[in-house]
Amino acid sequence: MKTIAIGVGENENIIQACHIFKEKHPKTDIRLIYSDDDLIKAVLDDNVDAVVRGSLPASNIMQYLKKHYPNLSRATYVNGDGHEFLLSPVGIDEGNTVEEKYEIVRNCIDFLKKVGKKPKIAILAEGREDDFGRGSEVSNSIIDSKKLTKMIQENTDEEVENCFILIEKAINSKANIIIAPNGRAGNIIFRTLVLVSSWPSHGAVTFGIDRVYIDTSRDQSIDGYVRSLILADELSK
Structure with missing residues (x-):
């Protein structure tokens, strides 16, 4: 089964988006992440097929990833x-x-x-x-x-x-x-x-990294997060 990890911050549109996505993609496992550190671990985890930032803040995550992937954009x-x-x-x-x-x-x-x-x-x-x-x-x-x-x-x-x-x-x-x-x-x-x-x-496609990482706004709508999950799912293929 494919696994997509997604960050959950203050915008709970993420939760509803995951339910909607799961109804149409029952064979994809959704892993909810609640901290920057755990999201970074998910990006580097070979058992995770794709990661969506969701509504977690971007700054700490991007700073860490750029240390490992200096050509990130x-x-x-x-x-x-x-x-x-x-x-x-x-x-x-x-x-x-x-x-x-x-x-x-x-x-x-x-x-x-x-x-x-x-x-x-x-x-x-x-x-x-x-x-x-x-x-x-x-x-x-x-x-x-x-x-x-x-x-x-x-x-x-x-x-x-x-x-x-x-x-x-x-x-x-x-x-x-x-x-x-x-x-x-x-x-x-x-x-x-x-x-x-x-x-x-x-969402934003991330370049310069050998993983599928979709960056998203903390202020996105439910539909927007569903689209990001769909993109992550497609790119992970």
């Missing part, structure tokens, strides 16, 4: 309103350099190809191209977005477009990899689309 799988894409970086301390974002792009490309999808990449910045000069942070973000776009063009065969601040352009173009200017911006985009506008999300 995440991309949220958003599938709503006819759109399907990976959004990254979404961790508030991730994607702060062009090199970090390039590695995230490579991981997203590899993941999509493994699940039989053709990558189409959109790069975001903190302003339009003609906003250059309106503050150092905006200008640096625009410069970085151009560098990242060029790196992808020179080192891959994938379609890529610099959409600058126009996230609506990235979504309308059906890009299935959307790269935020940094993890803080990515986290806000995630919360706006998923937690405010109710776009379905399956």
Whole structure:
């Protein structure tokens, strides 16, 4: 029997989600985890097929995992309103350099190809191209977005477009990899689309680790946690 471990914190939507998932997947064993330490042990346990963070806090878990897996990164799988894409970086301390974002792009490309999808990449910045000069942070973000776009063009065969601040352009173009200017911006985009506008999300796929680990928001809905369990179940195959 397959085993999926999931963290239970203050958001008890987790419990109801597990009941719903179990009804449709009776051959999958669900192990409820109530502490950061036990969730980390589950990630490293060969008898556990997949782990979902659930509603436990992320900081301690990610800090520990990054010690063992220094190239760890995440991309949220958003599938709503006819759109399907990976959004990254979404961790508030991730994607702060062009090199970090390039590695995230490579991981997203590899993941999509493994699940039989053709990558189409959109790069975001903190302003339009003609906003250059309106503050150092905006200008640096625009410069970085151009560098990242060029790196992808020179080192891959994938379609890529610099959409600058126009996230609506990235979504309308059906890009299935959307790269935020940094993890803080990515986290806000995630919360706006998923937690405010109710776009379905399956949680964040974790790269750079030889285990199936799905990162989730502590504020997710019952349906959101069910989708994360489904994704963990599928990826563990």
